[in-house]
Amino acid sequence: MNYPFWDVPLLGGGLVIALIAIPHVFVSHFAVGGGIFLAWSERRALRTKNARLLQFLKRNSLFFVLVTLVFGAVTGVGIWFSIGLVHPPATSTLIHNFVFAWAIEWVFFVVEITAALLYYYGWDRVSPTVHQAIGWSYAGAAWASLFVINGILTFMLTPGRWLQDGTFWSAYFNPTHMPSVVLRTSAAFALAGLYALFMASREAPGRDHDMLVRYSSKWLFPASVGLLLGGIWYVSQTPPLAREITKGSAPAVQVFAAMSVGISAIIFLFAYFIAYRNPHSVNPAVAVLFLLLGLSVTGVTEWVREAVRKPYVIYDYMYSNAVLKDEVPELRRTGLLAVAKWVTIRNVTPANQLAAGKQVFELQCAICHTTDGYNSLRLFTKGWSKGFIAQQIRHLDELKGFMPPFAGNDAEREALAAWIGQLNPPPSQASEMELPGGMTSAQQAAIGSDVFDANCSSCHTLDDRTAIRPLVRGWPREYIAKQLTRLDELSGSMSPFDGTAAEREALATWLATLNPTAKVDTSTSGMPALGRPATDTSAGGVR
Amino acid sequence: MNPVIIPNIDPIPLPAPVWLLQSLLYLTFILHIFPMNLILGGGLVAVALAVLGRSPARGRYARLARQLAAVLPVAVAAAVTLGVAALLFLQVLYGPLYYTATVLIALPWISVIGLLIVGYYAYYYFGLRRSAGNTPPIWAGILASLVFLCIAFLYANMATLMIRPEKFAGMHGLGTHGILLNTNEPMLWPRYLHFIVGAIAVTSLLVMIVGLVQRRRDEDYGNWAVQLGGILFVAATVAQMIIGVWQLLMLRTDVMMRFLGEDTTAMLTLGGAIFLALAAIILILVAALGRARLGMTIAGIIALVGTIKLMVIVRGIVRTGYLGSNYVMADQPVRAQWLLIAIFFILLLAGLALVVWMLHAVIARRGMPSAPSQTTTPGSATGA
Numbered sequence: 001m002n003y004p005f006w007d008v009p010l011l012g013g014g015l016v017i018a019l020i021a022i023p024h025v026f027v028s029h030f031a032v033g034g035g036i037f038l039a040w041s042e043r044r045a046l047r048t049k050n051a052r053l054l055q056f057l058k059r060n061s062l063f064f065v066l067v068t069l070v071f072g073a074v075t076g077v078g079i080w081f082s083i084g085l086v087h088p089p090a091t092s093t094l095i096h097n098f099v100f101a102w103a104i105e106w107v108f109f110v111v112e113i114t115a116a117l118l119y120y121y122g123w124d125r126v127s128p129t130v131h132q133a134i135g136w137s138y139a140g141a142a143w144a145s146l147f148v149i150n151g152i153l154t155f156m157l158t159p160g161r162w163l164q165d166g167t168f169w170s171a172y173f174n175p176t177h178m179p180s181v182v183l184r185t186s187a188a189f190a191l192a193g194l195y196a197l198f199m200a201s202r203e204a205p206g207r208d209h210d211m212l213v214r215y216s217s218k219w220l221f222p223a224s225v226g227l228l229l230g231g232i233w234y235v236s237q238t239p240p241l242a243r244e245i246t247k248g249s250a251p252a253v254q255v256f257a258a259m260s261v262g263i264s265a266i267i268f269l270f271a272y273f274i275a276y277r278n279p280h281s282v283n284p285a286v287a288v289l290f291l292l293l294g295l296s297v298t299g300v301t302e303w304v305r306e307a308v309r310k311p312y313v314i315y316d317y318m319y320s321n322a323v324l325k326d327e328v329p330e331l332r333r334t335g336l337l338a339v340a341k342w343v344t345i346r347n348v349t350p351a352n353q354l355a356a357g358k359q360v361f362e363l364q365c366a367i368c369h370t371t372d373g374y375n376s377l378r379l380f381t382k383g384w385s386k387g388f389i390a391q392q393i394r395h396l397d398e399l400k401g402f403m404p405p406f407a408g409n410d411a412e413r414e415a416l417a418a419w420i421g422q423l424n425p426p427p428s429q430a431s432e433m434e435l436p437g438g439m440t441s442a443q444q445a446a447i448g449s450d451v452f453d454a455n456c457s458s459c460h461t462l463d464d465r466t467a468i469r470p471l472v473r474g475w476p477r478e479y480i481a482k483q484l485t486r487l488d489e490l491s492g493s494m495s496p497f498d499g500t501a502a503e504r505e506a507l508a509t510w511l512a513t514l515n516p517t518a519k520v521d522t523s524t525s526g527m528p529a530l531g532r533p534a535t536d537t538s539a540g541g542v543r
Numbered sequence: 544m545n546p547v548i549i550p551n552i553d554p555i556p557l558p559a560p561v562w563l564l565q566s567l568l569y570l571t572f573i574l575h576i577f578p579m580n581l582i583l584g585g586g587l588v589a590v591a592l593a594v595l596g597r598s599p600a601r602g603r604y605a606r607l608a609r610q611l612a613a614v615l616p617v618a619v620a621a622a623v624t625l626g627v628a629a630l631l632f633l634q635v636l637y638g639p640l641y642y643t644a645t646v647l648i649a650l651p652w653i654s655v656i657g658l659l660i661v662g663y664y665a666y667y668y669f670g671l672r673r674s675a676g677n678t679p680p681i682w683a684g685i686l687a688s689l690v691f692l693c694i695a696f697l698y699a700n701m702a703t704l705m706i707r708p709e710k711f712a713g714m715h716g717l718g719t720h721g722i723l724l725n726t727n728e729p730m731l732w733p734r735y736l737h738f739i740v741g742a743i744a745v746t747s748l749l750v751m752i753v754g755l756v757q758r759r760r761d762e763d764y765g766n767w768a769v770q771l772g773g774i775l776f777v778a779a780t781v782a783q784m785i786i787g788v789w790q791l792l793m794l795r796t797d798v799m800m801r802f803l804g805e806d807t808t809a810m811l812t813l814g815g816a817i818f819l820a821l822a823a824i825i826l827i828l829v830a831a832l833g834r835a836r837l838g839m840t841i842a843g844i845i846a847l848v849g850t851i852k853l854m855v856i857v858r859g860i861v862r863t864g865y866l867g868s869n870y871v872m873a874d875q876p877v878r879a880q881w882l883l884i885a886i887f888f889i890l891l892l893a894g895l896a897l898v899v900w901m902l903h904a905v906i907a908r909r910g911m912p913s914a915p916s917q918t919t920t921p922g923s924a925t926g927a
Contacts (some may be wrong), residue, residue: 001551003642004711007719020656070663073623079632079654085649085721088642091634096555099635100883103567107894109889113624114898117617118905127910134901141894168558168880199855341548342715362719539689541829 001340002324003088005362010373013086018303018432020082022515024075026191026298029184031068033192035139037219038064038119042135046128052214053207058123060199065120069113086369089322090313097153097162099172106150111141139220142238154180157309158237163316177232186226190267191412193219194287194294197275217275224268226477232260239315241401242308253307256300263297286520310402319404321367328407331408336363336408348411359420360412364404371423379422385426385454390417392458394495400457437447441509448510451503453522459494462514475516481508545712547869550639556878557635565872567906568632573855574630578621581749582696584742585615586666586688586773588750593678605678607771610753611746612679615666615687620792623659636872637705644705647714649721651697662690692739699735700725706865733790740783747775747846751830751840754852758836769840773831776843780824784817798864802857817852823847 010015038057045053083091095102115138122131153163154176161410162171181416196216203209235243270290275282282372323331337343337356340363348356361377363370369377381389393413397405406413439447452460452468460468472480487494497504545715557564589611594618596605634641645652666688704710704725714723725731750772791799801809823846830839903909 003639004715005719006646006721008649009720012773016653066664066667069620070667073620074656074663077623077627077630077659078653080627081645081653081656083635084642085646085653088646091551092553092638092642093555093637095631095635096553096558098566098881099558100632100887103628103887104890105884106624106631107890109627110624111894111897113620115901116903117620122905125908125911130904130910134904137901138896164873166555166881230736251777265920291581339549342712344716 001089001336001363002321004342005366006085007362007366008370010085010370012368012370013069013082014306014368014373015374017079017082017086018299018306020075020078020315022295022299022302024072025080025302026295027067027072028146029074029188029298030186030191030195031112032139033188033190033219034064034068034195035116035142036137036189037196039132039135039139039460041215042132046132047338047515052211053157054197056152056203056208061120061123062067062458063199064495065116065259069116073109073113087313087322090318093314093318094152094156097168097182101148101152101168101172105145108141108145112138112145116139129323143185143188146188147181149182150180151177155312156312157242157305158239159315159317174236175237179230179237182226182230186223186230190220190223190227191294191298193217193271194291196283197286198291201282201284205280213279213282215276217271217279219273220268223263225270227264237422238308245308245310245402246304250307250310250404253304256307259303260301260304262295263300267293267297271469272514286447294382308404311404312446319407321364321404321407323364323404323407328405331407332409334409336360336412348415353415354422354455357415357417360408360416361419364406364408364416377420381420382424384421384424385499386417386421388454388458389420390414391455393417393496444506444509445513446510447503448506448508451507452510455497455499455507469514472511475515477508477512480511481505484508544870545709545728547709548712548715549708549870550643552639552875556876557725558878558880559877559884560877560879561636564632564636566740568629568636569855571625571628571632573852575625576851576855577621577745578618578625580745581618582622582662582666582742583613583688583691583739584616584683584744585749585833586669587739587743588746589615589669589679590681591686592686593681593684595680596678600927602677602766606764607753607768608678610674611750611758612666612670614670614682614749616663619663619666623663629786629899631896637870640705640708640866643708643711644701646721647711648700648704648724651722651724652701655694658690658694661702662687662694664765665690667747673766674907695738695742696735699731699738700728703728703731703734706862708866708869721899733793737783737786737790740786742780744776744779744783745847745851747772747779748776748827748840748844750784751827752844755837755840766836769836770831773827773840776827777831780820787817794861798861800901800909801860801864809857809864812853812856812860816857819846819853820852823850823901852911853867870909 038061041053041057044050045057072497080091113136119131119134119138122134125379125395126134151172151174155171155174157174160170160174161167162174164170171389172465194217196219197213200209200216203212235246241271245253248254274286309315309320311319312325313322316325318324331339335347337346337359338347340359343359344364345352345356345359365377369375369380372378384392390413392399393406396403406416408416426448456468460466461467475483483490484497484507486496497507499507552592582888589608592604592608592611594599595610597605620867665683669679669683669687672683674681707725707728710725714725717723752772754765754768754770754772756765756770791802794802796890803812804811823843826839826846830836
């Protein structure tokens with residue numbers, strides 16, 4: 001709304017961030033854990049006079065530098081680039097709150113980069129004591145940068161008291177900060193172990209190979225405990241809606257959350273039963289497989305972390321589509337297009353409705369949805385009637401808890417519905433037009449079934465939890481038709497019927513067929529309570 | 544004519560006074576510029592030296608190419624590290640302009656990341672491997688140089704676009720896929736060329752430093768490198784002055800006139816930069832052709848550092864001039880996080896102290912037996 005929108009065909013902006021961020025998270029956690037691994041292992045090798053371990057560390061430090069300093073550092077910058085392009089308002093909010101936290105992280109980054117280079121160049125150039133000091137400087141700076149950046153990341157899900165007082169300290173030391181430190185530190189240990197396993201697997205078969213594989217695998221054991229306890233702690237601090245999303249209200253997120261736990265468990269079982277107990281069986285192919293599993297678990301976990309934040313990008317402050325939570329009532333009143341900066345239409349008219357709808361889509365939806373690619377709106381709304389689309393938009397946050405409310409006026413909502421509606425051919429010719437007269441009841445009922453699918457089925461099923469059948473039991477057809485004209489009066493959560501009069505009649509006919517054996521009362525006085533059989537018998541049992 | 548559209552400033556106040564953030568931006572940008580120049584110019588010069596060095600009769604060209612190539616990966620690390628800080632302060636001060644400009648050129652802009660990864664690895668390969676004739680692998684140097692020329696071009700696009708908000712609405716109207724570039728900008732090409740030639744000038748000073756260091760081991764080679772670097776510097780800086788005039792003429796008239804008398808500060812700043820550049824030319828020429836090489840070279844480097852500092856301020860004056868009343872940084876609300884700022888500066892000092900200690904330890908071979916350290920020369924610090 002405030003910033004122009006970058007339309008990324010097929011992928012969508014979110015996926016652009018993910019494609020850069022997931023490899024970065026994978027490598028950066030390895031960079032943290034790897035630093036501790038190198039420093040600790042060098043210390044151990046010197047104390048135990050384990051020359052083979054020392055040589056192993058020395059041989060592999062160039063690879064470490066090449067992966068962390070180049071790929072890790074540049075993809076980290078890449079996240080900055082991508083979030084600034086995809087979500088400037090959220091990036092700006094973070095920058096304004098945390099610029100000095102980032103500046104502090106940058107200090108650690110400078111130390112980290114210098115120490116990593118000197119650690120590599122410093123083998124045989126400085127004494128072991130000095131070299132270890134450089135190694136520990138690297139490890140300390142790398143972990144400190146994780147600690148600093150972690151507070152900014154967790155702020156987005158749990159801004160805590162910042163919402164009231166707006167101070168840096170409330171924002172930074174937010175409820176999930178410390179649990180996430182435990183989680184990320186554990187993940188760093190685990191990934192360091194996996195990388196070390198890969199390096200060890202490349203050694204020639206024999207005692208050295210087995211010693212190094214077994215040594216590397218041990219790094220995953222404390223990590224497994226930390227991830228389990230940290231995970232429980234972290235989840236306990238997340239907002240209730242975020243927990244619900246992982247528990248089934250959004251199946252894809254639930255599946256990914258389960259994958260995160262499941263793949264992690266497989267990796268730790270591998271570390272113990274294969275790498276630790278049978279180190280000779282770990283060859284490069286096996287190690288690469290588990291590195292890939294490590295990348296997968298990083299990917300799904302980060303995806304879940306992002307997904308549970310919906311409908312917000314900064315919880316309780318800014319929705320995913322950059323609309324501030326506090327702005328919604330005002331935008332509903334004044335309209336979105338009237339205040340948006342980069343639109344060409346200010347008022348919706350019948351002539352510009354579709355073009356206006358597209359601009360509303362870009363402002364409200366396109367941050368998460370593409371038209372045809374990732375999270376495709378065309379596929380999501382296939383088979384939906386315009387009335388159904390309009391109803392969905394009207395109750396977006398109620399029907400789909402992980403979506404923000406529509407923040408615009410009625411005309412803009414209608415324009416958006418019209419634009420979305422034209423993405424697909426109309427679902428049913430009959431349900432979109434006036435019905436011809438002289439139809440039989442059976443023909444009307446068939447059309448009524450389609451009307452139900454289009455207008456009611458997002459909330460109502462025939463039977464079970466939100467069943468419509470018991471609600472209309474005993475209601476005569478004419479009575480149903482009358483109730484359909486005043487749905488919003490029957491229940492505050494229902495919207496008025498959006499279809500034509502003919503569609504309404506057809507729906508009433510079909511609803512009346514749902515309880516064919518109902519006894520019909522002839523009384524016409526008063527309105528029966530929802531779900532309680534009426535006493536009117538005048539027009540029951542239409543087939 | 545399109546309206547001027549600039550996003551509203553963020554409702555959250557700035558976490559520090561504008562002067563402080565501005566100072567940090569200038570400081571980190573100036574620090575970023577030196578390694579960044581080496582990346583751009585170093586690759587071009589090292590490739591040229593490596594090509595010349597393929598002939599066995601010109602072994603010293605190959606040697607110099609190797610020594611320059613070894614510096615390049617470290618220069619990239621330094622440029623990226625220091626550039627991150629500059630980008631941070633740029634975003635907080637100029638967010639509405641920076642984000643908008645980059646969104647309009649989003650696809651080319653995000654490609655900087657992929658290009659940087661390719662160029663960075665190519666420089667590692669260039670710096671660590673040896674081809675026939677004991678030169679660095681030329682193809683890797685050419686690849687990296689092309690990549691960094693592209694990156695410089697994209698940065699020049701972004702930097703010129705973000706100070707031209709009057710272009711935003713028109714470009715946005717052309718499409719939202721972010722595939723545009725700001726190539727119809729009069730100041731783009733002279734600015735880009737100014738950077739490339741400036742990068743060669745800065746690199747030639749590094750060549751001189753390598754020569755001075757190597758002179759202790761091999762006097763002929765060292766003197767040759769000092770001379771070569773000096774001549775290259777003088778040629779590049781003279782060319783830079785001509786391009787600078789072109790760049791000045793390509794500025795919007797009202798901004799140009801600031802440097803030609805309408806604004807005393809602007810005129811003195813540019814004049815000071817030109818004066819110091821001329822002084823650098825004379826000092827380096829004396830260093831290259833005369834005998835007092837070390838002192839003159841150091842004096843020349845100091846003059847050039849002064850030039851670059853002043854040119855960064857000139858750049859700021861150009862930016863302010865173009866933006867005019869469209870974007871006034873001082874309008875932003877401030878709620879300073881003083882405790883955090885203090886922690887930042889304390890950690891910065893501690894971090895720098897640690898960096899200096901580590902660098903010194905490796906250069907001085909701290910803790911190693913004394914025999915090797917007696918034969919060590921400061922040349923080891925330049926990756927020679």
